[in-house]
Amino acid sequence: MSGTPEAVVKKFPHWIEKMSEAIVGEEDGVWIVKPNALRAVAKYLKEKKGYDFLANVAGVDNLLHPNRKEVDRFEVVYHFYSTERGGDYIAIKARANAENPVLPSLVPIFPTADFQEREIWDLYGIKFTGHPNLRRILLWDGFFGHPMRKDYHEAYYEEEHRPYNSRYPEGHYVSQEDRTPWKNNLVFPNAFDPEHWQAPEIYYEVGQDFKNIEKLKTDRIVVNIGPQHPSTHGVLRMIVGLEGETVTGLELELGYLHRNHEKIGERNTYLMNIPFTDRLDYITSMTNNFGYVLAVEKLMPKVVVPERAEYLRVIMAELTRAMNHLFAIGFLLNDMGAFYTPSLYAIEERELILDLFEMASGSRMMCNYMRFGGVAHDVDENWVKLAIELVHNRLPRALDEMEALLTTNEIMLARTKNVGYLSPKDAIAYGTSGPVLRGSGVPYDIRKAEPYSIYDRFDFDLITEEGGDVYARYMMRIREARESVRILKQALRDLPGGPVMGKPLPYMVKIPANEAYTHIEAPKGELGFYIVSDGTPNPYRYHVRAPSFVNLNSLATMAVGHKIADAIIILGSIDIVLGEVDR
């Protein structure tokens, strides 16, 4: 693998003079870049070619990959998009050797790489030179090992792949759980002696360089919010530096709900991962299913999805979006101090949508509804009737009611206008997506930019708000929910008959060795799945680009300079779900 690949020459003729040294090869449509040229290439892509949106950064361990025995063990893949051109994708990867895995950090060029590089350091042990704060992010400082490496085995490790051969067909019913020495899910280094062990010291540097407030003499304190706090939307922890009441610095501590989604996903078969995706963003399980099945279908040759299934997928996804936006607004109000009542109004319609989900899939929240090549169950006429009633009457009325109560509400305006401003430039640089990005006036919606499924058939508007503040994000959600209702009306009108599933696929579907990054517009932003397959029934690498996780990059920038009570509603306006942030 050397020399400049053909595709590079074709796509960028001018690259030859400038970048031919940097690109050393191509593999499955991804260019391999020399580590020392990585920053130069990224800068070139951003400044000269308009690839300003670094969507995804993922690490891969090549240790067991059958086709990658010759190459360096670790690699990091970067997926770039262009917000100006609405999509247009390019992917590059850089490799690092097993003994000393070091790569240059892209944080100076793309601030969005901050959390994602920390995650790779945490889970793969790849160091990034020039990263401002390379601490563990999902696990705690002092954790033993880097768990996503292929040679890291959990305490309950039984076999490489599920379903376990050892349990079937003869089946020995002693599970690994009963064979571990501590009867517990614990891994300790050899000869670890807790009596002589000292915890590492962690120092949070928050807000030490803020000198703008001189007039009033106030105290400097550091306040810890969470992980058990009613306004953190789950188990998020914020360490906030304060000058009086003004936020001077904010650092996030994540991972309190790190459920090893990716590690478990690599041991599952492709099909077994669908119910796990439900539990990523547990408010919007349908869109998670949708993103995942689209990602796997992209890698499968010749999968045809029937028309009716395509419509059902879109209907479910848009119902989810409307529900999620109402939920987000209700809990934003909760954060402002309007405890309970607004959120009760907001989740009134949610129950009706969940009823529809339960009728279709059998479960209220964890729907597990979509399959490769279709959906699991058909819906009957009664379902469609109820859905039409909901979409034509209840949902628009609920949105009108919300707007009547909130949009011109004086307290609402006072609390949200000009709070948490994020400039369009920052919004792109921090990799935010969904209502946060469009709330800053950047017209980038994947449903419009790269229409997936059948979104190109519907008539709906790309909503943007120019404000860039909490109020703009609130308006974004209301207006986007209205667009969802518009799509739903069309989809329910046009819903064709026919089967909902093509040819049934085998349980252990094999996928040819390849890799792909697929993204959809989930209610919270860009939900991406990066899948590397090696020809076996299990994904070799399964990475989730979670919108809430990446959107959190921008929180510190938005919150600094505001009062601490505003920091809470700024967090609420990003609309995070911890299942997705920590995975």
Added chain:
Amino acid sequence: MSENVESEVGVPQALRRNIFTTALDAVYNWSRSSSTWPVMFGLACCAIEMVATAAARYDMSRFGMEVMRASPRQSDLMIVAGTVTKKMLPNIVRIYNQMPEPRYVIAMGACATGGGPFKDGYNVVSGIDKYIPVDVYIPGCPPTPESLMHGFMKLHQKMRSQSITNVNWYNKSYTGEVPVPILGPDVIDPREIPAMSKAVRLAREAKE
């Protein structure tokens, strides 16, 4: 209340319609079980169903349970709603320790009960009952609001079956404190430290 009991305790005839006599246990348990305040504490997906249970359709306030306290010091019940991760574990144990007695714990959903679908993950604790005592387990992933309410019924049943004469929280030597786990290379249970150190020492000596 029977006439006999009232005459035995000496309630004057004129007040018999206004005064009821009953067993202390019955009143004590009735008041406790009708105002069980949960701590506002959610971990994962199950917490959303807990919110749905508190909301209009299912309405937890029918059982006097709508008062979700943000502080564990004002609450009687902890609903462990979601996956217990190792990183969160010390905090959960601390919250439990801060709750005043009598305190109850509901393990809501598969994860809190036994690790659930994420059981073999490296950061997942397979069930909160490895560290703190649990009163009611609710199966489901996530349990529907109906099954959560069934869990409440079971808890109330348990509360009503307790007697003030033998409950352990009036015992002076009883604290109910659970030692807070330590985040070392992995979670260290302080109760296990002597055994772990001994094992390491023995292994070292055997080598020498």
